[in-house]
Amino acid sequence: MMDSQETTRTQALMNAVRAKIANRALGPGDRLPSVRGFARTMGVSPSTVVEAYDRLAAEGVIRARRGSGFYVTGADLPPMALAGMGPPRDRAVDPFWVSRQSLDADPTVLKPGCGWLPAGWMPNAALRKGLRALARAEDALLSDYGSTRGAPALRRLLLGRFADEGIAATMDQVMLTGSGTQAIDLICRLLLRPEDTVLVDDPCYFNFQALLRAHQVRVMGIPFTPTGPDIAAFERALAQENPRLYITNSALHNPTGASLSPQTAHRVLSAAAAHGLTIVEDDIFADFEPALSPRLAILDGLNRVIRIGSFSKTLSASLRCGYIAARPDWIEGLADLQVATSFGGPSPVAAEVIAGVLAGGSYRKHMDELRQRLTRARKEAEDRLRPLGLLPWIMPRGGFYLWCRLPEGRDSTAIARRCLEENVVLAPGNVFSVSQSASAFLRFNVAQLGDARIFPVLQGAMEKA
Amino acid sequence: MMDSQETTRTQALMNAVRAKIANRALGPGDRLPSVRGFARTMGVSPSTVVEAYDRLAAEGVIRARRGSGFYVTGADLPPMALAGMGPPRDRAVDPFWVSRQSLDADPTVLKPGCGWLPAGWMPNAALRKGLRALARAEDALLSDYGSTRGAPALRRLLLGRFADEGIAATMDQVMLTGSGTQAIDLICRLLLRPEDTVLVDDPCYFNFQALLRAHQVRVMGIPFTPTGPDIAAFERALAQENPRLYITNSALHNPTGASLSPQTAHRVLSAAAAHGLTIVEDDIFADFEPALSPRLAILDGLNRVIRIGSFSKTLSASLRCGYIAARPDWIEGLADLQVATSFGGPSPVAAEVIAGVLAGGSYRKHMDELRQRLTRARKEAEDRLRPLGLLPWIMPRGGFYLWCRLPEGRDSTAIARRCLEENVVLAPGNVFSVSQSASAFLRFNVAQLGDARIFPVLQGAMEKA
Numbered sequence: 001m002m003d004s005q006e007t008t009r010t011q012a013l014m015n016a017v018r019a020k021i022a023n024r025a026l027g028p029g030d031r032l033p034s035v036r037g038f039a040r041t042m043g044v045s046p047s048t049v050v051e052a053y054d055r056l057a058a059e060g061v062i063r064a065r066r067g068s069g070f071y072v073t074g075a076d077l078p079p080m081a082l083a084g085m086g087p088p089r090d091r092a093v094d095p096f097w098v099s100r101q102s103l104d105a106d107p108t109v110l111k112p113g114c115g116w117l118p119a120g121w122m123p124n125a126a127l128r129k130g131l132r133a134l135a136r137a138e139d140a141l142l143s144d145y146g147s148t149r150g151a152p153a154l155r156r157l158l159l160g161r162f163a164d165e166g167i168a169a170t171m172d173q174v175m176l177t178g179s180g181t182q183a184i185d186l187i188c189r190l191l192l193r194p195e196d197t198v199l200v201d202d203p204c205y206f207n208f209q210a211l212l213r214a215h216q217v218r219v220m221g222i223p224f225t226p227t228g229p230d231i232a233a234f235e236r237a238l239a240q241e242n243p244r245l246y247i248t249n250s251a252l253h254n255p256t257g258a259s260l261s262p263q264t265a266h267r268v269l270s271a272a273a274a275h276g277l278t279i280v281e282d283d284i285f286a287d288f289e290p291a292l293s294p295r296l297a298i299l300d301g302l303n304r305v306i307r308i309g310s311f312s313k314t315l316s317a318s319l320r321c322g323y324i325a326a327r328p329d330w331i332e333g334l335a336d337l338q339v340a341t342s343f344g345g346p347s348p349v350a351a352e353v354i355a356g357v358l359a360g361g362s363y364r365k366h367m368d369e370l371r372q373r374l375t376r377a378r379k380e381a382e383d384r385l386r387p388l389g390l391l392p393w394i395m396p397r398g399g400f401y402l403w404c405r406l407p408e409g410r411d412s413t414a415i416a417r418r419c420l421e422e423n424v425v426l427a428p429g430n431v432f433s434v435s436q437s438a439s440a441f442l443r444f445n446v447a448q449l450g451d452a453r454i455f456p457v458l459q460g461a462m463e464k465a
Numbered sequence: 466m467m468d469s470q471e472t473t474r475t476q477a478l479m480n481a482v483r484a485k486i487a488n489r490a491l492g493p494g495d496r497l498p499s500v501r502g503f504a505r506t507m508g509v510s511p512s513t514v515v516e517a518y519d520r521l522a523a524e525g526v527i528r529a530r531r532g533s534g535f536y537v538t539g540a541d542l543p544p545m546a547l548a549g550m551g552p553p554r555d556r557a558v559d560p561f562w563v564s565r566q567s568l569d570a571d572p573t574v575l576k577p578g579c580g581w582l583p584a585g586w587m588p589n590a591a592l593r594k595g596l597r598a599l600a601r602a603e604d605a606l607l608s609d610y611g612s613t614r615g616a617p618a619l620r621r622l623l624l625g626r627f628a629d630e631g632i633a634a635t636m637d638q639v640m641l642t643g644s645g646t647q648a649i650d651l652i653c654r655l656l657l658r659p660e661d662t663v664l665v666d667d668p669c670y671f672n673f674q675a676l677l678r679a680h681q682v683r684v685m686g687i688p689f690t691p692t693g694p695d696i697a698a699f700e701r702a703l704a705q706e707n708p709r710l711y712i713t714n715s716a717l718h719n720p721t722g723a724s725l726s727p728q729t730a731h732r733v734l735s736a737a738a739a740h741g742l743t744i745v746e747d748d749i750f751a752d753f754e755p756a757l758s759p760r761l762a763i764l765d766g767l768n769r770v771i772r773i774g775s776f777s778k779t780l781s782a783s784l785r786c787g788y789i790a791a792r793p794d795w796i797e798g799l800a801d802l803q804v805a806t807s808f809g810g811p812s813p814v815a816a817e818v819i820a821g822v823l824a825g826g827s828y829r830k831h832m833d834e835l836r837q838r839l840t841r842a843r844k845e846a847e848d849r850l851r852p853l854g855l856l857p858w859i860m861p862r863g864g865f866y867l868w869c870r871l872p873e874g875r876d877s878t879a880i881a882r883r884c885l886e887e888n889v890v891l892a893p894g895n896v897f898s899v900s901q902s903a904s905a906f907l908r909f910n911v912a913q914l915g916d917a918r919i920f921p922v923l924q925g926a927m928e929k930a
Contacts, residue, residue, distance in 0.1 A: 027635035029624055029635035031793075051665050068793055071635050099804050102610050107605075120711040122608035131607075131814075135593045140572075142596075144588035145782040148568050178643050178785070189679060210805035214654060276538075305651070311807075317610040318641070320812040329486075334694040339564050340675035341635070347785040349596075350812050381650075 003102035006051075009044050013052035016042070018061065021072060032062060032070040061094050064100055093413050093428060095209040101425045110457075113416070113427030115254070116317055118402065119445060120374070121367040123357060127316055130353035137352065150176025150323075154355040158323055165298050172328040173302060175335050176345045180310030180322035181207060184247065186334045187280055187306055187324065188215045189341070192244055199237055199246040201229055203403075203432035203441070205254040208247050221434030222246075224256060225250045226394045228264035235267075237360045238275040245278050251293045253284035254356050255443035256403040257396025272304055283309040287367050288374065288398040302326060311354050314367060317349035333412040365371070372446065374400055381446035390442065402444045410462060412442045418461035424454055470514075474509050478517035483508070483526065484557075497527060497535040558878050558893060560674040566890045575922075577913045578881070578892030580719070581782055582865065586838070586912060587824060588831040592781055595818035602817065611813035613800045615641025620822040623788055626642055630763055631844075634798055637793040638767060640800050640808045645749050645775030645787035646672060649712065651799045652745055653680045654788065654806070657709055664702055664711040666694055668868075668897035668906070670719040670747070673712050686899030687711075689721060691859045693729035700732075703740040710743050714759045717750035720897050720908035721868040722861025730759040737769055748774040752832050753839065753863040767791060776819050779832060784815035839865055839912065846911035853924055855907065867909045875908045877925060883926035889919055 020026040024112040032038070036450050053070050056062045062070045077413065102114035115404055134141075149155065155174045177183040192198065194216040200208050202221025212219045220237060223230040229248065237243060247266075250260040260268075272279055281296045286309060297307040302325055310322035324334060336343055345351075357363050381402055382392055389407035396402070412428035419426050427445075429438030485491040495505070497518065504511040521527045527535045567579035599606075614620065620639045627634050640685050642648040657663065659681040665673050667686025676682045686696040687702060694713065695839075704706060711733075715725040725733075737744055746761045751774060762772040767790055775787035789799060803810055812815075822828050846867055847857055854872035861867070871877055877893035884891050894903030 027621070027636070029621075029637075031635070065635075096801055099808070100613065103809065104614075116610060119608050120603035122604065124604045124607055128600045131596050135596035135600070138591045139584035139587065139702055140715060141586050141783060142592045143781040143783055145467070145568055147776070148565065164824045178647075179807050179809070181806060182643075185806040190492070207805065207808060210801075214805045220693045223729065257748055305537075312610070316608040316814075318606060318608055320809070320815075333492075336561055336565075337674075337679060339561065339568070340672065341646060341650040342644050343564070344644070344785070345570065345813050347815050348783045349781075350785075350814065365621060443613060454612045458552050 006048060009048050009379075010052045010055065013038075013042060013044065013049060014056055017052070021061065026072050028072055030072045030115055032072070034069060035091055040078055052443075068163070093416065093431060095206040095213070095431055097416075097431050098206060098427045099210075101420060105425060109423045109424045110423060110448070110451050110454050111455055112444050113425045113442075114445055114448060115314065115427075116368075117447045121316075121370065122316060123363060126351065126357045126362045126366065128361060129360075130356040133356060134349060134352055135390050137422050138446070141348060141352060144348070145344055146346075146351070148339055148344065149174070149331070150345045151348055151351035151355060154321075154351045154358070155323075157355055157358050158325070162304055162325065165292060165295070167298055167302060167325075169302055169325055170328070173330050173331055174323060174325050175338070177308075177322040177324060177338065178342060178350055180282065180308055180312065181312070182342075183308035183322040183324045184208070184280055184282065185211055185214075186337050186341075187326075187330075188212070188217075188245070189337055189347075190330065190333050192217055196245070197241050197243040199234070199241075199243045199277075199432060201248055201253065202434050203255055203438050204247070204282060204434070205249070205431065206427075206431040207453060209271070209434060214246075217244075219434055220330070224253065224258070224259045226256075227244065227261035228258070229268065231264055231267045231271075235271045238271050238277060245280060246272070247280045247282065247295075249282050249285065250295050251283065251289055252396060252399040252401075255401055255427070255429075256393060257399055257401045258292040258394055259270070260296070260395065262294045263300055265296055269305070277304070279305045280417060281307050282303055283307055284313055285399050287314045288371065288400070290371060290398055295395075297325070306330065311358075314370065315354060315357055315363070319347070319354055321346040321350050321354055350440040355443075371398060374398065377449070378402065383451045384449065384455055385444065388455070388462060390444075393441070400445050400447045402446055404442050404444060406440050406442065406462070413439060415442070415458070415461045418464060419457055422457045423455045423462075426458075471513060471805055474513050475517045475520065478507060478509065478514060479505075479521055482521055486526070491537050495537050496533075497537070499534060502843070503528055518831070558881065560671040560678070560896055562881075562896050563671055563890070563892045564675075566885060570890060574867075574888045575913070575919050576890045576891060577909050577919055578890045578907075579910055579913055581778065581910075582835075582916070584911045586835065586921060587779075587781060588828060591822045591825060591827045591831065592818065594825075595821040598821060599817055600813060604789055606813060606817060611811075611812070613804055613809065614639070614796070615810045616813055616816035616820060619786075619816045619823070620788075621821055621925075622823050623790070627790065630757060630760070631768060632763055632790075634767055634790055635793070638792050638796055639788060640803070642773075642787040642789060642798050642803065643807060643811050644785055645747060645773055645777065646676065647807075648773035648775070648787040648789045649673070649745055649747065650676055650679075651802050651806075652773070652791075652795075653677070653682075653710070654802055655795065655798050656743060657682055661710070662706050662708040662743075664699070664706075664708045664719065665897050665899060666713055668720055668894065669712070669899070670714065671892075671896040673676055674899060677712075682709075684899055689723070690717065691721075691723045692726035693723070694733065696729055696732045696736075700736045703736050703742060706742070708742060710745060711737070712747065712922050713746045713761075714747050714750065715760050716748065716754055717861060717864035717866075719750070720866055720892065720894075720906075721858060722864055723859055724754075724758040724862065724868045725761070726758045730761055730764055734761055734764055734770075734798045742769070746769045746770055746772050748772055749778055750864050752779045753836060753865070755836060755863055758862075762790070771795070776823075779835065780819060780822055780828070784812070784819055786811040786815050786819055819919050836863060839863065842911040842914070845866065846909060846914045849914065849920055850909065853920070855909075855926060858906070865910050869907050869909060871905050871907065873925070876904050878904060880907070880923075880926045884922055887922045889922045891923075 201224040306326040390404040416426040418426040427443040429441030666689040805845040855869040881891040892908040894906030
């Protein structure tokens, strides 16, 4: 027998689930929160949650599936318009952690740890104009497969940009991909074999690690400095470890915001040439720079350096389009691989919209405004974070990241877990660190710090952690 | 000193190796054929092979490893001569051949060998309407990343279709992917290890072979009959070869157009259960069927069968969107893999357009008309091909393929090469055949046979071949 207080609690839980279904936060087929997780969220014991779920199952509102939890039944309910519950929160803080928490978060979650700009900061008017133009395009563009290397119009625009930077590339040196990540994935498929050694920066973009894990290669981190990789460590790794590939951001490095110095660039390339190393330079933040900083792909002329990039950060992540610029023989192999594994590259429709926006005059103006807005946001973020004891490692010359050191003795993973419980997604340092040596850091996205509710949550979590 | 004939032979060998590297038959780190074996294959003396290998080593294309032969270097391949805009025509007639020739063909090329409908047959009015609606959507849809499993609206529509067929799946059993091919690629990444054995039908869709080659697995063909795989051969393969995966089209099989019988379906599933085999059922031609034929995924209830599909054949290939329906634990792993390797699935913008077209009433009407049109086209194609001696293996109940047998002694690869010289892309039987036993067949796309210029070219090529 339950006492009356427990009965009340059970009823409250049942009502909470019914409310989620009624307001379509949960739809038919959606999985309910785990017993343990829901108990924690609601401040009750797991047995109370079990009781509530069992009663709802008896009512036919939900049903249990052996070994995999409870699900909303209600096939008769009208289809939902809104997204479901979002990601489970109890998973490991690993290289997937930030992507999971931020990609699947419901719209009420605040995301100062995520890797993109708020939707309102993107060139939406130009995108709408592009979509309206597309609605008048010829049938073949709307419904045919594209060519294996992607839309020539967009590839030509890229060649024009490369030419402005001093790279004389040709059409057979550029191909489009489904995303910047997919660009690197294809390169890994072409050049790597299991057990190869791959160098990354430490810290580096967390998804490089997730991707390389999928390729079953050995990942080695090179300590990163405000002017690029620690060149002595880099040269030592080349001499001793025979790495096949080095993946890096030269400009506005993720997560630190640092950019490569000319001297480090030259030494990295010289060491690579001496040891037959191939370099993937991820140039995804290029358009955020106030002026062009040193690039390995430019110094090298697309010989042993492969440039990749995408349009997700400045134009639209929803259109899903990246690119690879490399030697023609590699592009040929990569295009075959993309046919084999995706039967082509990005949506031709998406490439058309992107080419339209890039070719129009409004993109340049959009980027000018965006850079100014981010300069202000960086300053404001610094002013808000510094009083909490969060100090930028460097002040980046562009982009939207601030890599901040915590006060002595604080652990960013613990802080991120606490903030997540209060609907704030952070990016704790160790998800970026192969050596797990960045627990004293958090990466902030200054464009996602506009909501004042973030700071008391952050402060509270720091005091407890 | 070599005489000029020997010089020519050496050059020919060097070119053969370069071609293998360019088309990825040999990749970085791969071992070259043994001197003795390559000499035998090419009909030259071993000393000529040694000379060719030594020269390629001097160029840095390959390198000798003491006591173990020659290996492709990869990092230092010399750039190839600049390729033209279209696909090179002298490449091997391998599983990539049809995709290369048809995806990159210029618009004047006729493509009765390709795998899609003419653009004018697609639901373009509905696509245009969807794009106009999209131009009015909220900012977040236009520029944000999507959720890791893809747009809930489209996934719900798929669940509704599954429910109509008798599959009671839930939201955590469906995810969207960048294409049907990418769906299979992710599944291979999750479930396969190099050297695993994978079964396919013989003949099967050529890109299954290209894809599996990228995974470095052992591919085994099961002879295909008008009612599905030869069940005795299938059961034998399971008992003897311990395959990990079987990839098939149950309905309107590519290239034959055949559909699985209920008896074969039951025996395939029983054998799979007995041997712990997982099956990927590619349901891409589902909507072309006049009525639902047996499906492994339905009989099995998405337990050991994974259903994949896409919207490329009936709605738009330009929008690039596929899906996977499977057990929840597999979907969870596949979603992580898609984040690691593509940072998400298809374009949310594309998924929105597709969901809009599917939900609207016009799609059903479009498909009704399309099926009628294809029934007429199949009959017309048969009437045009039969006088040339090209006889359909079976008359499919739907779809756009006709798998035709050539008159005795004709070789479809030779015919396809000749037709390509006259700007007609065919699909020769052996690109579909693991055992290379289908040289007496051609796959025709009846929707692409409307241009009367095709038939004299075909007739001429058949007379010469």
